[in-house]
Amino acid sequence: MISQSIGVALRAVWEQKLRSILTMLGIIIGVGAVITLVTLGHGASSSVTKNIEGLGSNLLVVDVGTGVGESFGRLGGATTVSDTSLAPPPNLTLNEAQKLGNIARVVGVAPVVEGSGTLGVGTTTASVGLVGTTPAYQNIMNYKLQEGRFLTPLDETDGENVIVLRSTEAQTLFGAINPVGDTVTVNGVPFEVVGVLANKGTSLGQSEDSFAAIPIDRAESLLGSTSLSTVYLSAKSQSNVTAVISRLDQKLLSWIGTSQNFSVTAQSQILSTLTSVQNSLTLLLAGVAGISLIVGGIGIMNIMLVSVSERTREIGIRKAVGASRGAILGQFLIEALVLSGIGGLLGVGSGAAASVLLSKSFGYQPSFHTGIALLAFAFALAVGLVFGLWPANRAAGLRPVDALRVE
Template sequence: MLQSFKLALKSIWSNKMRSALTMFGIVIGVASVIILVSLLNGYMQNQLSQWADLGAKNINVTVVNQPSRSVSLEDMYAFRDANSTLFEGVSPAVSPGNGTLKVGSVKSESTTITGVSETYAALTEKTVAEGRFLNYADVVAKQEVCVLGAYPAQKLFGSSDAALGQNVTLGGKNLQVVGVLTRKSKGRMEESGTDDVMLLPYSTALRFSGTSKPGAYVFSTASTDKAQASAAKQALQDYLYSIFRDKKNYHLMAMSEMLDQINKMMAQMSVLMGGIAGISLFVAGVGVMNIMLVSVTERTREIGIRKALGARPGVILQQFVLEAITTSVFGGLIGIGIGSGILNIVTIFLGYSVAATPSAVFISFTVSVAIGLLFGYMPAKRAAALNPIDALRSE
């Protein structure tokens, strides 16, 4: 085995250009699998973290209040109190209308603006980096105050600490910044991203929008247990149906269910992208087989001499198979290095972390070795089956 391996290395080294061209297909195939699967995985993980930041225990509820059938804030609080074993809390989520923030000539037109209660931060696991969060007094007095996300604070004021105590204009009304949320995104902050938010008291948002009842609520379940979360959602559905008598007038979205769907979609897309990139590995395998067939043809006389000197067919077979596998192994290792290097460069431009997925590395490398074995076997078998006399006669 060791002698066959040494001969395989010697053959690869003595035909550098041919070996390099053979490896090139393997390198491209392995690098493609690693890059495509890892990029997809990184993107989906980034999206998953943004959804998770909204609260894995949350159920978002939207309602369409009718003159004859409607639900009030007091009704929702009473429902939560009656089902305290299922729900940790509830907060209204009111959109105040005009979503453009201004500070002088600087504007932020994509910021998500929501009117919430003082419990919203705890329900959605948000923390404050500067200042404070909204409190009960702000809600009762309909104070014109707000808490900014890290992105609008940076864009409008230059930094989070500089934003504290300043005024920002929303729809012609001035709101004082009493707090800035802790940054959520791990990479570069983006417009319309997780950090591009502004929160104000829901009572103030209702006054700005000219409505008396919230059209959306955020419920937080008491547990992340799927059975209990499902029971909480069902109880909420039953309650809303008893009021509206029409499912078209309300909609529920459980964040835990959304996270499960994203995970399933991520797994399916990873398999799909891996399969597409795997086609290049198959093509590389055909290249390995062709080059090995050429190698057998060129070395027919050498094979005849070795067989005449007593080399068994199994030894000849072993040597050529090892040569194909060694070529694939080296190509796979180089492909892993190139793929990982490209991902490190791409990370700089994407703004979020993308690392080589261990499963993609393992699968692509294993497939490259298997390709060397599979596509190298037929040429090796042909070499082992050569008649020594015919081989010696070849030119």
């Protein structure tokens, strides 16, 4: 009898095709939106996660400057501290920076002197952030070489003007030619190109800012600055990060005096912060989409109430030939479930299609989550059940004699 009731319900839905489609639309949009938004949310987080992991999840960034420790959530450290006018500016010497490498479980230290520079080859120029640093920078920042070599310890001692470009600038300045061995001017001073770094791909934060790396002492003389703004360190493994941070804090506090003028950030902290932001954003969007499901449910309830009053006579006839209260209740509930179920299936279909298309256009890994689809579908059914209950109960509660009297 259940299968027969489903047949009856399908028929009722089919006989009012336009009305049924319009009723289902709310559920279709709701389910589709939940699936699409959750999938895109996942896609966005995993793409961000991948990018940040590309920077190195063991990476720690020490920023030094007035008021640096007050601002929170800086991504990386290439942003220069502008507020240096206040005296006395906090400072970290190269020697002190290198000493940070003696902290247990720190495996690499790359102090950085930063400034802006203009690269020139003939008449072609490119503005870059000039990074004066040490050979350790490449490994700490996870850069891969495309051509030549990175800075070496020898470059620090022999005082040669050598520069490592990034793939983008190398192309701007030299076109398709391998620039290694060629000369480029940096703020007018000639430097020999010794290597080209591969691009990392799109990412958050500074890593994609255009930059060129030169030995730290060259940068100091070129920029006329001896103050280190940033020190990059890498911990032995991600599990050591927290311990290293507290050791760094202690040491820097003893040198600089106030924690307001330095900050220690771990890439992994940024990662977890970002992930949790992404997750709550995804949840929020799914919640909004879920509300549209509930609105869809109200649409079903509305149409079912109309249907009950239109079919009062039918209900009377069915009761006269022996339908029990339960049978009528079941009939209308099944009808509501058929509406929400078909709507849910169409929603899953359109959600999956939209997820794949949008993921592709955003450049995310298209990932369709069966769990989310099932959950959204089950939620649609539950909505149909809950919002179908009242109209169905109203139909079932009609007194047969009253129902038959209706024309």
